[in-house]
Amino acid sequence: xxxxLLTAAAALPALGAIxxxxxxxxxxxxxxxxxLLVSLGTLVLAAVIAVRFEPGGDRYQLxxxxxxxxxxxxxxxxxxxxxxxxxxxxxxxxxxxxILAGWHDADPSPASGGDNPVETKNYRWRPTQGFFAxxxxxxxxxxxxxxATDVFLFYILFEAMLIPMYFxxxxxxxxxxxxxxxxxxxxxxxxxxxxxxxxxxxxFLLYNLAGGLIMLAAVIGLYVVAGNFSLTExxxxxxxxxxxxxxxxxxxxxxGFFFAFAVKAPLWPLHTWLPNAMGESTAPVAVxxxxxxxxxxxxxxxxxxxxxxxxxSEWATxxxxxxxxxxxxxxxxxxxxxxxxxxxxxxxxISHFGFIIMGIFAMTTQGQSGATxxxxxxxxxxxxxxxxxxxxxxxxxxxxxxxxxGVQKVAPxxxxxxxxGGLATLSLPGLAPFVSEFLVLVGTFARYPVVGVIxxxxxxxxxxxxLVLYQRTMTGPVKEEVRSLPDLRLRELVVxxxxxxxxxxxxxxxxxxxxxxxPAVEHTMSDVQKKDPQPEVEAAK
Numbered sequence: 001x002x003x004x005l006l007t008a009a010a011a012l013p014a015l016g017a018i019x020x021x022x023x024x025x026x027x028x029x030x031x032x033x034x035x036l037l038v039s040l041g042t043l044v045l046a047a048v049i050a051v052r053f054e055p056g057g058d059r060y061q062l063x064x065x066x067x068x069x070x071x072x073x074x075x076x077x078x079x080x081x082x083x084x085x086x087x088x089x090x091x092x093x094x095x096x097x098x099i100l101a102g103w104h105d106a107d108p109s110p111a112s113g114g115d116n117p118v119e120t121k122n123y124r125w126r127p128t129q130g131f132f133a134x135x136x137x138x139x140x141x142x143x144x145x146x147x148a149t150d151v152f153l154f155y156i157l158f159e160a161m162l163i164p165m166y167f168x169x170x171x172x173x174x175x176x177x178x179x180x181x182x183x184x185x186x187x188x189x190x191x192x193x194x195x196x197x198x199x200x201x202x203x204f205l206l207y208n209l210a211g212g213l214i215m216l217a218a219v220i221g222l223y224v225v226a227g228n229f230s231l232t233e234x235x236x237x238x239x240x241x242x243x244x245x246x247x248x249x250x251x252x253x254x255x256g257f258f259f260a261f262a263v264k265a266p267l268w269p270l271h272t273w274l275p276n277a278m279g280e281s282t283a284p285v286a287v288x289x290x291x292x293x294x295x296x297x298x299x300x301x302x303x304x305x306x307x308x309x310x311x312x313s314e315w316a317t318x319x320x321x322x323x324x325x326x327x328x329x330x331x332x333x334x335x336x337x338x339x340x341x342x343x344x345x346x347x348x349x350i351s352h353f354g355f356i357i358m359g360i361f362a363m364t365t366q367g368q369s370g371a372t373x374x375x376x377x378x379x380x381x382x383x384x385x386x387x388x389x390x391x392x393x394x395x396x397x398x399x400x401x402x403x404x405x406g407v408q409k410v411a412p413x414x415x416x417x418x419x420x421g422g423l424a425t426l427s428l429p430g431l432a433p434f435v436s437e438f439l440v441l442v443g444t445f446a447r448y449p450v451v452g453v454i455x456x457x458x459x460x461x462x463x464x465x466x467l468v469l470y471q472r473t474m475t476g477p478v479k480e481e482v483r484s485l486p487d488l489r490l491r492e493l494v495v496x497x498x499x500x501x502x503x504x505x506x507x508x509x510x511x512x513x514x515x516x517x518x519p520a521v522e523h524t525m526s527d528v529q530k531k532d533p534q535p536e537v538e539a540a541k
Contacts, residue, residue, distance in 0.1 A: 004064050005052070006078040009045040009088065010144035013038055013095075017136035021129050028128040032103060035132035039096040042139065046092035053085050055516050059523050060149060060232060068153070073228040077150040082520035083372050084146040086513060087299055090379045091146075091292050093502070095139045099132060100495045101387045102284035106131030106172055131172050134164040138288060145296050151229040151304065155219050158260070158296065159212045162205055165293060168285045169277050170201030200276035207273040211263035218256025222308070225249060234308060235527070247311065254312035258305050258320075264297030267357055268327040271350050278346040279399070283390020286342060290349045290386075291379035298356050298375055302368065302524055306360070310528040313361070320361045321451050327354030329454070332461035336468070340399045341389050344469060345382065348425060351458055352378050358455060359440035363530045367443025368521045373436035373513055377424075377506060381433050384499040385421030388414065391492050392473070395485045401469065406478030411487040415474045417496050422470050424503050426462040432506035446533045 016038030023031040053061055060079030068076045080088070106128045141161040148154040173194070219229075225245055226234045237243035245253075263270045274294075278286040306313045331350030338344035352374070359371030392407065392414060393399055408415035420431075427437040437459070445452035488496070506513060525531070 005045065005049055006062050006064055006080065006147045009042060009049060009092075010140045010147065012042050012045060012140075013136040013143070014140035016041075017133040017140065020136060021133035023129050025129070028107060031129040031132055032099070035136055036096060036099050038136060039092075039099055039139065042143075043092040043096060046089050046143075049080065050085055050089055050516070053080065053082070053516065055082055055519050059520070063149075068150075072152075073223065073230075074152045075150050075230060076153060077230055077232075078144075078147040079149045079232070080147055081303075081523065082516040082518070083299065083302060084520075085516055086372060086376050087146050087295055088143055090295070090376045091139060091142050093498070094287065094291055094379060094383050095135065097383060097387065097495050097499060098135060098284040098287055100491060101287075101390065102131070102135075102282055103491060105282045105284060127172070131168070134168050135284075135288065137164045138168075138293065142292055142296060146299060149231040151219055151222060151231060151234075151308075153229075154300070154304070155212075155215060158215070158264075158300070159209075161293060161296075162208050162212075165289065166201050166205045168288070169204055169281050170197050172282060172285065173197035173200075173280050197280045200273075200280035203273045204277045207263050207270065211260035211270070214256050215260035218253045221249070221253050221256070225253070231303070231307065245309075250309050251312040251315060254305060254309035254316060257309070258301065258316065261297040261300045261305065262323075262357075264294055265301075265353050265357060266294065266297070266350060267323055267353065268330055268350065269323075271327065271331070274350060275343045275346040278349075278386075279340060279343045283342070283386050283393070286346075286390075287383045287386050290346070291383045294349075294353065295375050295379060298353065298360065298371070301357065301360050302372070306524055307527050313528055314363070314530075317361045317363065321358060321448060324354045324358040324361070325451060325454050327351060328358070328458035329461070332458045332465065335465040336461060338465075339401055341393065341401055341469070341473070342386070342399055344401075344465060345386050345389065345425075348462065348465065349378070349382060351462065352382075352425075355437060355440050355455065355458070358444055358451065362440070362444040362447055362451075363525070363528060364443035364446050364532050365518070365521055365525055366439045366446065366532070368524060369514060369517055370436045370439025370441075370443055372517045372521065373510065374433070374440060376513060377432040377436045377503075380499055380502050380506075381421060381424035381431070384417070384496060384503065385425055387495055387499075388418045388421055388488075391488065392418070392485075396482060401472050404473035404479065404482060405476045406474070407482055407485065408474040409478050410483060411485050413488045413493070414485075417488065417500060418474065419470055420500050420503065422466040426466045427459065430504075430507045432503045432510070434507060435510045446535075 016035065020031050020035045059081055063079040066076045068074045108127060138161055141157045145154055145157040148157060223229060226243055266274050277289055328351050331347045331354060335344050335347035338347060356371045356374045359367040359374060396403060424431040424433050427433040441452055441455060444455065
């Protein structure tokens with residue numbers, strides 16, 4: 001039997017999470033290095049998966065299939081297509097950066113006894129070990145969800161990842177920003193930072209649990225109709241005509257799946273948990289939310305909504321495109337008006353997810369290829385921008401834009417990396433997100449020109465909120481409070497430099513990604529029985 005590479009890629013961070021959590025309380029540094037080494041090992045396994053994957057081969061490769069709950073037709077069934085390979089690589093690249101960026105985020109503060117020899121005698125409390133163990137556990141679940149081709153297995157992972165994320169948001173909030181400023185920026189009247197974090201964590205959990213419960217009903221309904229949970233078997237049965245779904249049944253099942261994925265994505269009007277969760281989290285956890293976990297929602301739209309329910313997907317397309325347009329414009333408009341740096345990035349992400357969903361449901365090769373590239377490129381660009389913003393916030397102790405000014409004069413490297421991350425966010429040509437956004441718009445224009453025209457308004461707004469953010473924080477007179485801000489340190493440069501290098505490389509040479517993604521997109525287009533519209537060319541006179 002061949003080596004179970006897909007299982008190993010998820011098992012390594014899972015076992016690493018257990019080992020990290022078991023490190024003795026006083027060995028915080030050892031726990032950090034263990035978590036980092038495990039994440040780098042996972043990155044190596046992700047690279048092996050990418051190398052062994054053959055873009056022109058079978059749709060699902062490196063497959064594994066074992067009996068799990070035989071009485072109910074549930075199997076431990078794994079397989080990856082090009083889209084999954086790209087997103088596994090994204091996850092494996094970002095987790096080491098997240099761990100390095102959050103190196104000190106969970107250390108006990110002096111006020112809580114971190115430097116107090118009396119209080120640190122409590123060996124049962126391991127905040128640092130818990131923080132990094134939770135990050136690794138999320139990585140394991142996300143990678144396995146990208147690999148799962150059994151619908152029930154995917155559902156278990158889809159829900160289980162909410163538990164560590166809940167504790168990361170509620171238990172390890174942003175301590176850099178004073179509670180009073182955080183509450184004011186969020187529009188709250190209280191000054192209790194812990195209460196704000198708890199509210200954000202509970203809101204995140206309730207929204208996603210509600211989506212998951214509706215999806216559970218749809219998963220059960222799918223089993224009643226199909227008799228099993230295997231994605232490949234269901235697809236084969238539909239292709240050879242042995243499985244037929246009534247139109248209303250298919251549409252109801254589609255809505256159950258899509259609702260859960262739209263919450264996770266997040267799509268307007270199910271998006272309101274995201275600004276709270278990102279605003280109250282540390283910057284690395286905010287990146288984990290929007291650059292890693294939320295990608296499971298958009299990925300699942302491609303794999304499950306379009307793959308299992310092609311007719312219902314086409315039926316729902318006009319409404320989904322309308323919601324995506326609202327997300328694009330609404331998220332960008334709210335980003336323009338934000339006073340809080342992290343909430344601005346959160347609303348910008350809502351706008352970007354609108355582009356991704358629009359590309360998926362444009363039902364064109366360019367649109368879906370662009371949407372997949374957008375998932376990867378948005379993850380890299382948002383990670384770069386948010387992590388540098390986190391470094392800035394930790395120095396000044398405030399998330400409010402008005403508390404900054406002239407930073408580029410005292411910390412030019414920090415300002416320069418912040419600018420590159422911001423320019424990537426607005427999809428500047430030459431940086432990776434431009435390629436994906438261009439493909440999404442081209443694919444949308446080909447089938448829905450009016451939708452494409454309206455979506456371009458989001459590009460204008462992206463330039464506005466990004467450049468205004470940079471202008472107000474980095475340029476102008478140097479404020480007294482930022483005169484002593486240090487520039488990026490070596491560890492922070494190690495975090496940011498690979499992300500910027502990827503933005504530049506994929507901006508000028510996206511071919512390695514497109515070669516992997518395009519065959520998988522062709523399979524998805526075949527599922528929904530769609531062909532790209534042919535351009536109308538007038539005959540030469």
